[in-house]
Amino acid sequence: MRKKVRRCAQLASTFCREQNRIPSIVKSPLLDVAALRREYETEGLRRADLAPDPMEQFSIWFTAAVKAELPDANAMSFATATADGKPSVRVMLLKGFDETGFVFFTNYLSAKGRELDENPRAGLAFYWVQFERQIRISGTVEKTSRKDSERYFHSRPVGSQLGAWVSRQSEVIDARRILEARLAEMTERFAGREIELPPHWGGYRVRPETIEFWQGRANRLHDRFRYTRRADGSWLIERLAP
Numbered sequence: 302m303r304k305k306v307r308r309c310a311q312l313a314s315t316f317c318r319e320q321n322r323i324p325s326i327v328k329s330p331l332l333d334v335a336a337l338r339r340e341y342e343t344e345g346l347r348r349a350d351l352a353p354d355p356m357e358q359f360s361i362w363f364t365a366a367v368k369a370e371l372p373d374a375n376a377m378s379f380a381t382a383t384a385d386g387k388p389s390v391r392v393m394l395l396k397g398f399d400e401t402g403f404v405f406f407t408n409y410l411s412a413k414g415r416e417l418d419e420n421p422r423a424g425l426a427f428y429w430v431q432f433e434r435q436i437r438i439s440g441t442v443e444k445t446s447r448k449d450s451e452r453y454f455h456s457r458p459v460g461s462q463l464g465a466w467v468s469r470q471s472e473v474i475d476a477r478r479i480l481e482a483r484l485a486e487m488t489e490r491f492a493g494r495e496i497e498l499p500p501h502w503g504g505y506r507v508r509p510e511t512i513e514f515w516q517g518r519a520n521r522l523h524d525r526f527r528y529t530r531r532a533d534g535s536w537l538i539e540r541l542a543p
């Protein structure tokens with residue numbers, strides 16, 4: 302009996318510790334989601350502040366987010382759609398960008414990979430809450446060269462390289478033990494030698510057609526500027542209503 306009481310006390314104290322870590326608003330049994338709001342108060346974004354090229358503007362905002370040490374500053378929502386228009390979105394990590402576009406790495410046989418096979422178009426969104434900034438990108442998607450995928454693959458920790466061989470991303474599996482068994486198998490297979498780039502793994506590049514910069518401002522009257530690529534490669538810049 303005394304043992305049982307002690308166990309209950311232990312559980313209660315763990316529960317309290319966990320509860321104290323949760324912001325009070327989440328603890329409320331009657332959470333009013335509609336009331337969650339705050340004012341956006343930055344000084345805004347003016348047309349005169351914008352770089353003529355959106356990749357340069359992206360670089361300025363992205364560098365600011367990285368320098369401020371925002372956690373996962375390179376995390377972005379990545380949206381795809383099937384050929385018949387069924388959408389799907391997930392978070393990915395940006396691993397490079399230059400004048401040709403935005404690069405990330407994944408499994409080509411995953412759900413997103415199959416969607417991109419049938420419909421090579423996508424949307425990206427970054428949100429840096431501390432800066433009250435959002436960037437939205439839409440464009441066409443292509444695979445990176447094998448050489449670029451190889452270079453990135455071999456820069457990853459060994460465990461991640463093995464993980465790319467282990468996981469048939471997006472497939473249904475019965476239990477975690479299947480992953481563990483395959484990891485043991487792959488560890489043995491590649492023991493003492495370089496881990497090859499799996500044929501089903503590599504990079505994608507999103508070539509932007511539009512890039513929008515959003516800066517939060519008071520009264521929901523945010524600043525939005527959209528760059529649209531013209532046929533001659535130059536960029537049209539337009540202000541959008543918030």
Ligand SMILES: Cc1cc2nc3c(=O)[nH]c(=O)nc-3n(C[C@H](O)[C@H](O)[C@H](O)COP(=O)(O)O)c2cc1C
Pocket residue numbers: 373376389391392393394395405406407408411412413414470471
């Ligand atoms: C912060 C974060 C970063 C992620 N980065 C990647 C990534 O770079 N590549 C990747 O394949 N999955 C990444 N994932 C997992 C994806 O969100 C997703 O679960 C996975 O790619 C399978 O998506 P799919 O079934 O739509 O293909 C990340 C998840 C989170 C939360």
